[in-house]
Amino acid sequence: MIPKENPNVLIVDRLQFLGAIKRVSIFANKTTHQVKLRLAGSELNISAEDLDFSNEANERLTCNYDGNDLEIAFNSRFLMEMLNNIDSSEVKIAMSEPSRAGLLMPNSNENEHEDILMLVMPVMLNR
Numbered sequence: 001m002i003p004k005e006n007p008n009v010l011i012v013d014r015l016q017f018l019g020a021i022k023r024v025s026i027f028a029n030k031t032t033h034q035v036k037l038r039l040a041g042s043e044l045n046i047s048a049e050d051l052d053f054s055n056e057a058n059e060r061l062t063c064n065y066d067g068n069d070l071e072i073a074f075n076s077r078f079l080m081e082m083l084n085n086i087d088s089s090e091v092k093i094a095m096s097e098p099s100r101a102g103l104l105m106p107n108s109n110e111n112e113h114e115d116i117l118m119l120v121m122p123v124m125l126n127r
Contacts, residue, residue, distance in 0.1 A: 008067025
């Protein structure tokens, strides 16, 4: 079921976001491929860590974010696959809370003959 209430909306440059996820995901846990997104104001912090090997990586991007501060984690492989299959220069991710699916879509629809909406399930945050 597609979540209806998604008050937290992130708009970010697709290629910058994809590049940051690619770089950070190298240090993610090899089983979960978890990357954590921390959103506050106009800042998106992307991080990953592999506790087994004491590896971690962080990257910061400027974004357009409207919503409450949020920390949510996704499987980096799924995010990269989705971002690789969207043509727009910016993507929009609409989220409600860390345990609920997010909606990923192009920010502007350059092709009026297609309507893209992807559902991305979060992974539980390592605490």
